[in-house]
Amino acid sequence: KVQLLYFTGREKKKIMKFLVFVLLVSQCSALTSQQCHHCEQTSCDCSSQNLREVPAAASKLITELDLSLNALETIMKDDFLSYAALRALFKLDLSSNQLETLSSGWFQNLTSLHYLNLLGNKYSTLGQGNLFLPLRSLKTLHFGGPFLQSVSKRDFSGLFGLEELVFEGNHLQVFNRGSLRQIGPISHVTLRLSGVFHRDLAVVRAILLDVVHPNTTVTFTDTQFNKSLQMFPLHVAIERGATGLSFKNVNMSVSACVQLVNIFSGSDLTFFAIEDSHIFKNEEEVRLHHINLTSLDVIVFKNIDINVFYRVPELHFMQNILTVVRRASMINTMLFVIPCQSTIHFSDLEFLDISDNIIGDLTLMEMMCYGIGVLLNLRTLNISKNILSSINSKLFTRLEKLENLDMSRNSFDSMPSTCSWPASLKFLNLSSTSLPEVTSCLPQSLQILDLSRNKLTVFSIELPLLKELYISGNKLGNLPDGHLYVSLAVLSIQDNNLAKFSSKNLHDYQSLRVLEAAGNPYVCSCDFVGFVTNDLMNHKTVVRHDLKSYICDSPNAVRGERVSDVKLSVFECRTALAISLLCLGILVLCVLIAGLCYKFSVVGLNEGDLGGGKCDNFVKIRLRKAMNSRTYLESPHDEDHIPAFWQSLRTAMKTSEIDNKDNL
Secondary structure: OOOOOOOOHHHHHHHHHHHHHHHHHHHHHHHHOOOOOOEOOOEEEOOOOOOOOOOOOOOOOOOEEEOOOOOOOOOOOOOOHHHHOOOOOOEEEOOOOOOOOOOHHHHOOOOOOOEEEOOOOOOOOOOOOOOOOOOOOOOEEEEEOOOOOEEOHHHHOOOOOOOEEEEEOOOOOEEOOOOOHHHOOOOEEEEEOHHHHHHOHHHHHHHHHHHOOOOOEEEEEOOEEOOHHHHOOHHHHHHOOOOEEEEEOOEEEHHHHHHHHHHHOOOOOOEEEEEEEEEEOOOOOOOOOOOOOOOOOEEEEEEEEEOOHHHOHHHHHHHHHOOOOOEEEEEOOOOOOOOHHHHOOOOOOOEEEOOOOOOOHHHHHHHOHHHOOOOOOOOEEEOOOOOOOOOOHHHOOOOOOOOEEEOOOOOOOOOOOOOOOOOOOOEEEOOOOOOOOOOOOOOOOOOEEEOOOOOOOOOOOOOOOOOEEEOOOOOOOOOOOHHHOOOOOEEEOOOOOOOOOOHHHHHOOOOOOEEEOOOOOEEOOHHHHHHHHHHHHHOOOEEOOOHHHOEEEEOHHHOOOEHHHOOOOHHHHOHHHHHHHHHHHHHHHHHHHHHHHHHHHHHHHHHHHHOHHHHHHHHHHHHHHHHHOOOOOOOOOOHHHHHHHHHHHHHHHHHHHHHHHHHO
16 A cells, blocks of 8 residues: 655755755855865875865866875774775875774775885874775885884785885884785885884884795885994895895994895895995994905995094995996085096996095096096996086096996086097086187097086087087077087077077078077067978977077067067068158158149149130230320329329320221
C-alpha cells in the first residue's frame, strides 16, 4: 500500500522555509571554503596562505599541490577525493603544518602520486600502520620532524620502489630494525639525526643498516660531529656498499674529519662531498692512516669555513685526495694556493673548480708550476671569482686537452695584445672582468665566448670557428660585423647601446639562428619598426625573450612603448615624400587660383567696353566740342558763383548738341 501524506498550508510554508535554509547554508559553506590563490594550468602553490583545510581542486589538470607552511591541523578522509578524481596528482607537499596524526585514508585514491613531503609537522608516530600502502607509484618520500618519537615495521608496509628518502629524526627514541629495510634499495638517502648521533649511536647504526644498499648515496645534514667516535656508525655504510657520502650544513671537528677519511679509505666510495659546513679545531688528536682511495672519482668541498686554516696541518690530507680523483671542486673554501709540488701529482684530474676563493696572480703561477706543464689531463678549469688581475695564457699553453676555461668575475682591466693558448680551447668565459676592450689575444679556436658585463664599446676580432657569442651588458652601439663570424649561431647582445639593426645586418651572419637583443635604447624609426614587426618575424633568425622586451627609447612620443606596439603615421615614416606632395598640392592650388583670377578679370574688361565705356566716351565728345566752341567759361574762385558756372556749362553743352543735330 502507498500511503499519501497531505500537508496543510502552514506545514507547506514551514517545509519550504527549511529547504531554503538548507540551500542557503550549503551556498554559504561553499563561499566560505578556503581557496588556493596561486594556481597555474597544472600546479597549485598554496604554501604560506594560512590554510586550515585542504582547498578544492581548481582544475582537472592539476598534477602538483603544495600545501606547505600552512596551519593544517587535520585532514579529513575525503579532502583529497576531488584530486583523486583528476587525471593524476604527482606531487603533494604537506610539510611545515600542524598535523598531529597521519592516516592512510588520506591517500586512498592517490595511486599516481610520485612525491610526498610530510616533514615539519607535530605527529609523533606514523599513524596506525600501512600509511603509505595506497601509494604504489611513490618515488620520493620526506617524513619525520621535531616531534617524531618512534618508527615501527608496520609504518612502511607495502611501500617499495622508492628512489629518494629524506628522514628527519633528531628526537627519535625508538627505531625497530628492519622498518625501512622492507622498502628495498634506495638510490639517495638523506638523514637528519643530530640528536641521535649524540644520544644513541646504536640507533644510527640500525638506521644505516636499513637504508644503505650497494650504490646508495648517503647525505648527512644539519648535524654536529664533535668527536671522532661519532663517525664509527659510518662503517656500516661503507661495508654495505655505499658509493657516495655527503655532508651538508654540518659542524665537524678536525678529529672527526680525519677519522672519516680513515673509515672510507680503501672502500669502493666514488663520491665524497662536504658543503656549506664548518670545520673547527678541537683538542682530540686522531692519527691519519695510510690513504687508499683508488675508487674515489669525485670530491667536492664547497662553502667550507675553516677557522685559522693555516694552523690545521691535519687537513693536508685533502691534497692527497686530489691525486686520485678525476673531478674536484673546492668552492668558497678560502683556498689561496696549491703548491706546485702537490699539483704535479694531480695527473688524473680532468675537472677542477676552485672558484670563489682568494687565488691571486702569483699563487696561480705557483699552482700551475709557472707553465712548465702540469694537470696535463685537465679538460675543464674554473678559476672564476678570485683576485686575479692579469691574463697569463702561458700558464695554460701546454694543457693540450684543456677545452673549457672560466676566468670570469676577476678584475683584469686590460688584455694583452697577443697570447698563447692551447689549440684545444673551445670555451672561454671572461664575463664581469672590467675589460674596456679586447684584442687578438682571444684564441682562434674558440667556439663559445662569454664577454658579458664588461665595458666594451666595439667588438671586431675575427673568430671563424665561433658558434656562440655572449656580449650582453656592454656599451656596444652596433652589431659586430657578421662577416667576421661565419659560424656564429647564437648572439646575445642585450643591454647595450644598440639604436637599431636591419635585415642586412643579420644577413651578414651566414649561420645565425638565435638572437637576444632586448634591453637596448632603440630609436623607433619607421624602417626599424617595420623590420621588427614584419621582416624579423619571417627571418630565419629566432628572436628569444619575445619582442615584448624590445622597448623604444626615442622619439619622445613613443618612449617606453614596445617596438611591436608602435604605430607611426605616413608623415612620420615618409617625411620627404609627404612634404613633396604637400608642396605640389599647394602649387596646384596656387595655379588654379591664378587661372580663376585671370579669367574673371578678362570678363570684367569686356563688360566695361560694352556698357559703362560708351557713356564715358559720349561725355568726353560733348565736352571736347563745347570747349572748341566760341563759348569760354572759367571756373570761378568764389564758391557763391559755382552753381552759376555749372548752369552755364550745361547750357553750352546743350547748344553744342543742337548744332550737331543741325549739321546732321
